Amino acid sequence: MIQSRCVLCGVEGENFSSFKPSGNFTSYNYLCSGNSLCQNCNEVFTDQHYRRSSWVRSTGETVFCTAKDMLKILLSPPDPPFMLYIARSGKKQTYLQLLRKGSNLSKTAFWIADEDLGLIRIVTQQISELTIFAREAYEKLGQQKWKLYNGAPVHDWKNQEICERIERLKHDPLWQLVVRLI
Ligand SMILES: [Zn+2]
Secondary structure: OOEEOOOOOOOOOOOOOOOOOOOOOOOOOOOOOOOOOOOOHHHHOOOOOOHHOEEEEEOOEEEEEOOOHHHHHHOOOOOOEEEEEEEOOOOOOOOHHHHHHHHEOOEEEEEEEEOOEEEEEHHHHHHHHHHHHHHHHHHHOOOOOOHHHHHHOHHOOOHHHHHHHHHOOOOOHHHHHHHHOO
16 A cells, blocks of 8 residues: 555545645645645545634534634633634635644643634633633723724723733734634
8 A cells, every 4th residue: 555645734644535626726835745635634625614614623523613602612622632713704724724733632722723813822821811801991992893903092091001901912813813702
């Protein structure tokens, strides 16, 4: 038997499927060398649900969900090994980076991929603190998310502590993710 190498996760094995990207495949930067796909990657690559939806995959079983469900799942992830992806427009194949990275083995610190933000390291303790703060800031600043993304305008600086903390956080991808999901 000839050993093949999976072009997405890099694992070596036998009886792999051949890798045949369609004409509009553009994510060549996520690939390893080779021209085949292991069974696991073949399923994720060929089933379009993985591009269009958010999902959690653990030991061969996948649950598709909405981005709205994701905050709850991030705060309380499934038992490892697992992978987790947050889709946005469903156009890009950012999740292919997850296959390269491999499954997470910890529930308290792990990697996810967000379609727009790319790979993000999650520490559950940190995301739980940011969630509490983001909800508080959202209420105090008149329920306008753009202030949480970009920083608050001058007239909001009566809430100085909140505004200062947002200034420190606003370029952090983890913060941007939390603001999207609250
Ligand atoms: Zn693979």
